[in-house]
Each structure stands twice: as C-alpha cells, then as structure tokens.
Amino acid sequence: MLxxxxxxxxxxxGFILLPNFSMIAFASAVEALRQANRxxxxxxxxxxxxxxxxxxxxxxxxxxxxxxxNLEHASKILTFVLCSGLDVKKVADRRLLSWLRRMDRxxxxxxxxxxxxxxLAKAGLLEGYSCTIHWENLAGFVEDFPExxxxxxxxxIDRHRFTCAGGTAALDMMLNVISLQxxxxxxxxxxxxxxxxxxxxxxxxxxxxxxxxxxxxHPKLLxxxxxxxxxxxxxxxxxxxxxxxxxxxxxxxxxxxxxLSRSPARYYLELRLNxxxxxxxxxxxxxxxxxxxxxFVSASHFSKCYRDFFGRTPRKERGLPPAPEGVHEGV
Numbered sequence: 001m002l003x004x005x006x007x008x009x010x011x012x013x014g015f016i017l018l019p020n021f022s023m024i025a026f027a028s029a030v031e032a033l034r035q036a037n038r039x040x041x042x043x044x045x046x047x048x049x050x051x052x053x054x055x056x057x058x059x060x061x062x063x064x065x066x067x068x069x070n071l072e073h074a075s076k077i078l079t080f081v082l083c084s085g086l087d088v089k090k091v092a093d094r095r096l097l098s099w100l101r102r103m104d105r106x107x108x109x110x111x112x113x114x115x116x117x118x119x120l121a122k123a124g125l126l127e128g129y130s131c132t133i134h135w136e137n138l139a140g141f142v143e144d145f146p147e148x149x150x151x152x153x154x155x156x157i158d159r160h161r162f163t164c165a166g167g168t169a170a171l172d173m174m175l176n177v178i179s180l181q182x183x184x185x186x187x188x189x190x191x192x193x194x195x196x197x198x199x200x201x202x203x204x205x206x207x208x209x210x211x212x213x214x215x216x217x218h219p220k221l222l223x224x225x226x227x228x229x230x231x232x233x234x235x236x237x238x239x240x241x242x243x244x245x246x247x248x249x250x251x252x253x254x255x256x257x258x259x260l261s262r263s264p265a266r267y268y269l270e271l272r273l274n275x276x277x278x279x280x281x282x283x284x285x286x287x288x289x290x291x292x293x294x295x296f297v298s299a300s301h302f303s304k305c306y307r308d309f310f311g312r313t314p315r316k317e318r319g320l321p322p323a324p325e326g327v328h329e330g331v
Contacts, residue, residue: 002079002109002162005181010043014080016050017057017065018096022085022114025166026059029081029113032174032190036182039189044182050074052096060085071099079109082116085166088137089118097123107160113173114166121145129161135206139275140282143293154204165206172200214260220245221255228268232275235295238264273309276302280317287314 013033015026033045051057054070074080080103084091100123103110112120117133118141120126130149133141142150155164155173164173176199179187191199210225211217224245227236236244241264242252256264276294279285285293291302307313 002111002157002160002177010037010046011181012046012048012077012079014048014050014074014077016052016071016074016080016082017059017067018052018082018084018088018091018116018119019057020060020086020088020091021057021083022166023059023061023063024168025085025113025164025170026065026083028168028171029083029174031194032171032178035190035193036178036186039193040182040186048074048077050080052091052093071096075099075103075106078107079111081111081113081162082119083113084116084119085114088115092119092122100125104160109160109162111162111164113164113170117141117163118144120161120163121148126161126163129158130156131158131161131163132156132165132206133163134165134167136278137282139278143279143283143285152206153202154200154206155202157202168196169200169206171196172204175199176201216259218255218259220247220251221259224252224255224264225267228271232272233293233295235268235272269305270309272296273306276306276314277310277317280314290314 015030017026030047033047036044049065049067050069050071050073051067052071054067054073056064056066058064096119100110100120104125110120110125114134115137117126117131118137120131121141121144126145126148130151132151132153132155135152138150138152154169155176156162157173157176162173164170171194175187175191175196178190179199187199191197210222214222214225216222224241227241227244238249238252242249245252247255252264256262256267260267272294276290279290279293280287283290287303288299291299294302296302296305303313306317310317
C-alpha cells in the first residue's frame with residue numbers, strides 16, 4: 001500500500017506517459033523522488049518511465065520523452081502512476097484499460113496525475129475509493145462518473161489508489177508519500193530544496209481563494225460571487241443575491257461596476273458560459289443538457305449567448321458541423 005515503508009530499496013515507482021501528458025506534473029513528481037535520494041544519501045526511489053507501445057511520448061508542451069519500454073515491460077512494477085493531460089479521452093484505448101485491470105488483479109498500487117483519473121475510472125478502478133482530478137475537468141468527470149467519490153482536493157491517497165490534480169499538486173503528493181515512508185524531516189528537506197515553503201496536505205483545495213483569483217478583498221462582493229458559483233444551474237435573481245449579502249440592488253450594482261467593471265448579471269452570465277464550455281469539451285452531454293445544467297432555459301438562447309461571448313456556437317466548439325437549416329441547435 002502506498003505510504004507504507006517498502007521492503008526493498010530502491011522502491012520503483014513507474015511512470016506511464018500518455019500522449020499530451022502534463023510535463024509539470026511529471027517533472028514535479030520525479031524531482032521529488034530524485035531529491036529524496038540526494039537528501040537522504042540513499043537510493044530510496046527509482047522512477048522508470050514507460051509508454052503504451054514503448055515509443056517516445058510528446059507532452060502537451062511539445063517536448064518528447066523516450067521511455068524505457070512498453071506496458072509489458074512495466075508489468076513487474078507494483079507501484080506506478082499514469083501521467084496524462086490534454087485530450088485524455090482519446091487515449092483510453094482497450095489495450096491500456098485491460099492492462100490496468102490486470103495490474104489491479106496483481107495487487108498494484110495505481111495512481112493518476114492531472115486528467116489520468118478519467119482513465120482509471122474508465123477501467124473501473126476508482127469504485128469505492130476517494131479520488132480527485134484537475135479542477136478544470138471536475139464538472140465533466142462528475143457528469144461521466146456520478147457514482148464515484150470525487151473531491152476537489154489537491155490529491156487523494158486512499159489505500160491502493162492515489163490521484164492528484166496535476167501541476168505542482170504532484171510535488172505535494174510525493175512529498176506526503178516521502179513523509180509517510182521516511183519521515184517529515186526528509187520531506188521538509190526536499191521541499192526546501194525546491195523553495196517550496198509549505199508542504200500542502202490532502203485537505204488543501206486546488207483552486208486559489210476568491211480574493212487571490214480576483215484581486216478583490218471586499219467581503220460583500222466575494223460573498224455574492226461565492227453564492228453565484230454555487231447556483232449556476234438555477235441562477236438567482238439580482239434581488240435574491242443582494243438580499244443574501246445584506247445589500248440593496250443599487251449597492252450590488254455599484255460594487256460590481258467598481259471592482260469588476262461589469263454588471264452582476266454580466267458577471268453571472270460569464271460564469272455560466274465558462275462552466276458550459278468545460279462541459280461541452282469534457283462530456284458527451286447534448287447541447288440542450290449543457291444549457292440546462294448552466295441555467296439556460298433553451299438551447300437557442302444558450303447558443304446565442306455562447307456565440308456572442310466566445311465567437312463560435314456550442315456545436316463549433318465541439319468541432320461539429322453547423323446544424324442543417326431548420327434543425328434546432330440543441331439536437
């Protein structure tokens with residue numbers, strides 16, 4: 001089980017790279033293991049790298065990594081991490097899924113970084129486990145796998161499964177593993193080498209706080225925005241928002257104009273449209289279902305708002321041809 005002190009050293013943690021993987025997540029995880037060896041003066045970890053077919057894999061930034069072998073070469077390792085990133089649904093092929101199920105039957109500790117939770121869920125390996133995924137993919141992931149226990153934490157380590165949101169969360173996840181296996185002092189020494197002033201734990205959230213995201217610290221305004229974010233499917237009226245925050249509608253308007261240079265209605269609409277874009281790109285929901293999930297009463301109204309904001313229709317966002325003349329956009 002990941003987190004237990006291994007019986008043999010170095011402990012091999014294999015990395016399975018998938019096309020368009022996140023380089024920052026991969027590098028963050030590997031560098032934590034490398035630095036643990038350096039700071040301890042021992043070979044605590046090794047990090048062999050594999051791909052599905054053994055060929056070099058291109059990351060989302062265009063750089064290529066040459067692996068040591070293919071999936072079969074990775075079969076002797078009992079702890080490994082899937083590294084993915086963009087377009088994860090395109091790499092969930094039958095060969096990879098069947099290999100993952102076989103490794104699960106062998107008792108392997110199986111992890112995923114960034115969007116790789118989608119692959120693990122598709123293989124049926126996250127049922128009964130807590131898991132997480134990058135916040136940008138969270139809404140679509142929950143729509144596709146509503147039965148799973150999905151959190152918005154930086155990472156989750158749950159018995160034989162471990163998942164993280166990607167980015168620098170991979171560093172924190174590995175620092176926590178190092179701490180569990182070899183003590184906090186070593187993990188802190190590794191973090192200090194990377195000028196990482198605090199090791200974030202499993203209860204830290206992924207997204208920056210609203211004040212940090214918006215550059216605004218007005219408590220009433222932040223309260224209204226937080227309420228908006230919780231009510232995207234059934235938007236509240238301007239009067240309801242103002243009442244919940246203890247404001248008049250005129251005060252509400254003035255706050256948004258002063259700090260965000262737009263009306264509350266416009267800001268709310270942009271929140272809903274950005275959520276809709278994530279659902280269009282990451283789920284198989286129909287256009288009308290996406291519209292309803294984001295508080296629009298009709299596909300035609302949704303399509304017009306979407307085109308006005310993003311410059312393209314929802315269908316074009318998905319790379320679909322325009323709807324034939326006379327056919328409703330939401331079909």
